[in-house]
Amino acid sequence: MTKPHRELGGLTLADLQAVLVELGQPRYRATQIREQAWSGRVGSFQEMATLPVALRHELEAELCFRSLEIGAETTADRGLTSKLLLRGHDGEEVETVLIRHPGGAAARPRNTVCVSSQIGCAIGCLFCATGQLGLRRNLTAAEIVDQVRAAGHIWAAAGSGPPTNVVFMGMGEPLHNYGPVVEAIRLLQDWGLSPRHMVVSTSGLVPEIDRLAAEKLPVRLAISLHAANDLLRDRLVPLNRRYPLAELKAAAMRFSASTGRRVSLEYVLIANVNDRPEDAVALRQLAASVRAHVNLIPMNPIPNSELVAPPQRACREFAEMVGTRASIRFSRGERATAACGQLRASMAALPRRSALAAAAHIELVDGEMSTAPTHG
Ligand code: SF4
Numbered sequence: 611m612t613k614p615h616r617e618l619g620g621l622t623l624a625d626l627q628a629v630l631v632e633l634g635q636p637r638y639r640a641t642q643i644r645e646q647a648w649s650g651r652v653g654s655f656q657e658m659a660t661l662p663v664a665l666r667h668e669l670e671a672e673l674c675f676r677s678l679e680i681g682a683e684t685t686a687d688r689g690l691t692s693k694l695l696l697r698g699h700d701g702e703e704v705e706t707v708l709i710r711h712p713g714g715a716a717a718r719p720r721n722t723v724c725v726s727s728q729i730g731c732a733i734g735c736l737f738c739a740t741g742q743l744g745l746r747r748n749l750t751a752a753e754i755v756d757q758v759r760a761a762g763h764i765w766a767a768a769g770s771g772p773p774t775n776v777v778f779m780g781m782g783e784p785l786h787n788y789g790p791v792v793e794a795i796r797l798l799q800d801w802g803l804s805p806r807h808m809v810v811s812t813s814g815l816v817p818e819i820d821r822l823a824a825e826k827l828p829v830r831l832a833i834s835l836h837a838a839n840d841l842l843r844d845r846l847v848p849l850n851r852r853y854p855l856a857e858l859k860a861a862a863m864r865f866s867a868s869t870g871r872r873v874s875l876e877y878v879l880i881a882n883v884n885d886r887p888e889d890a891v892a893l894r895q896l897a898a899s900v901r902a903h904v905n906l907i908p909m910n911p912i913p914n915s916e917l918v919a920p921p922q923r924a925c926r927e928f929a930e931m932v933g934t935r936a937s938i939r940f941s942r943g944e945r946a947t948a949a950c951g952q953l954r955a956s957m958a959a960l961p962r963r964s965a966l967a968a969a970a971h972i973e974l975v976d977g978e979m980s981t982a983p984t985h986g
Contacts, residue, residue: 617674618647619759620752620793622800633668643669648759648801650766677756678704683764694760698753702729702746705781706757710770722775723761725754727791728782733813735836736846737880737909737917740781748787754794755801777809779832784810785818795827805829811876816853819861823868831865833858833902835875837884838892846884855896862900874903879928881909881920890931897935904936 621629626640639661646658653676655661655669678696681703685692692708704726713719730743757780758773765771776798778784784791791810799805811832812819819831837843843850850858862873875897879885897904906929908919919925929936 615672615674617677617750617752617756618643619677619755620750620797621673622797629672633665633672635665639665644801647675648762648772650759650762650764650772653763676759677750677752678760680760680763689768692764694757694764696757696760698729698749700747704729704749704753704757706761707780708761708764710765719771720774721761721765721771722777723758723773724777724780725757725794726780726782727754727778727784727787731782732786733783733847733849735813735834735848737836737878745782745786748790749782751790751793751797754790755797758798758801758803773803775807775809776803777811777832779809779811783813783815785812785815785822788818788821792822792825792827795829813847813849814853814858814861815849816857816861819865823865826869828869828871830871831862831869831873832905833862833873833875835877835893835896835904838877838889838896842884842889859896859900862902866901872902873900874905875900876905876907878907878909879920879925881918881924883917885920885924885928887931890928894932894935897932902935904932906932906936906938908938908940 616629618626623640623644626643627637630637630639630643642660643655643658646652646660652658655666655673655675658666661669678698680694681697682695683692690710690712694706694708696704696706698704706726707724709722709724711717711720711722726749728745728748730746731738731740732745734741734744758776762772765773778791795805795808795810798808805827806829809830809832810822811834813834822829822831834847835843836846837850838855840850840854843855853861866872875893877884877893893904896902906925908922908925909917910919920928925938929938
């Protein structure tokens with residue numbers, strides 16, 4: 611596929627209005643186009659029946675309807691969780707995870723999209739397949755927005771509602787692709803999604819946490835912690851050697867103070883690695899000092915990995931030691947290859963030697979669902 615011109619997903623409503631004015635069309639056509647493009651019910655400009663046929667052709671010549679094509683889909687949890695493998699113009703593939711929460715008497719239904727921000731990742735966490743890839747390239751803002759639109763397309767076909775929540779917890783370190791990620795947040799807001807329903811996850815890029823706080827976007831922040839002492843975190847998340855826990859903790863507190871939004875801590879439980887009683891005590895102390903909720907995610911098993919989750923009883927005991935700030939999140943996506951990098955790797959038959967943490971990311975979506983003021 612050759613890459614055409616400008617991408618619809620990367621345009622604000624005002625940008626699109628300008629395109630239509632250039633084409634000699636009234637501005638209201640932009641709203642018509644956006645509504646149909648967001649509804650997920652059309653897959654091209656040609657399918658927009660409310661537009662004149664000539665305009666559909668002009669739009670096709672002028673704009674790329676979507677920057678990513680859906681390559682593969684796997685589902686689990688009776689269809690509530692899906693993973694999409696999307697393909698960019700250059701053939702690179704990216705994963706997106708879709709999670710439906712049907713809701714109930716006390717909760718509204720939600721449709722959460724877990725988007726990737728990079729293809730591969732430069733951070734190189736010990737337990738992560740995406741990290742094994744290295745960084746292949748950053749995604750553009752349009753490619754991030756189009757993951758959400760692809761999710762809307764899938765859900766519309768299934769008779770479900772549109773995306774309501776977005777979490778930046780897929781492949782890549784979102785704050786390592788700072789500009790396009792912030793642009794995507796603003797674009798998604800322009801497309802109709804509130805940043806209040808978005809969560810940005812980071813492995814601990816301290817300067818970018820401060821930058822994000824200064825954007826005055828009411829997104830929530832999730833910190834992929836995985837260890838509460840520097841010795842262990844240096845091994846699990848190599849970025850810790852540059853921004854050790856004391857600096858990360860201070861940045862988290864500044865983010866909370868500046869935005870009024872509490873951060874949450876992600877902690878993948880790995881047997882005989884970070885599940886000792888002293889790890890729980892250190893985690894409890896750190897969470898209390900930052901006033902953060904902790905999402906404990908038992909390691910999601912993957913092939914060729916020597917890292918495994920502790921037994922369920924040990925997970926519960928660990929959570930009890932951390933205290934009331936902790937919740938255990940069992941991965942909904944495990945049966946559908948949910949962990950970050952996992953679907954892509956299985957499609958490409960890439961060898962993997964270590965395990966992934968990003969099942970945690972998926973479960974954080976449920977954290978967001980809870981009434982507790984966690985990040986998600
Ligand atoms: S866990 Fe996240 S930050 Fe770490 S290597 Fe994987 S994708 Fe990158």
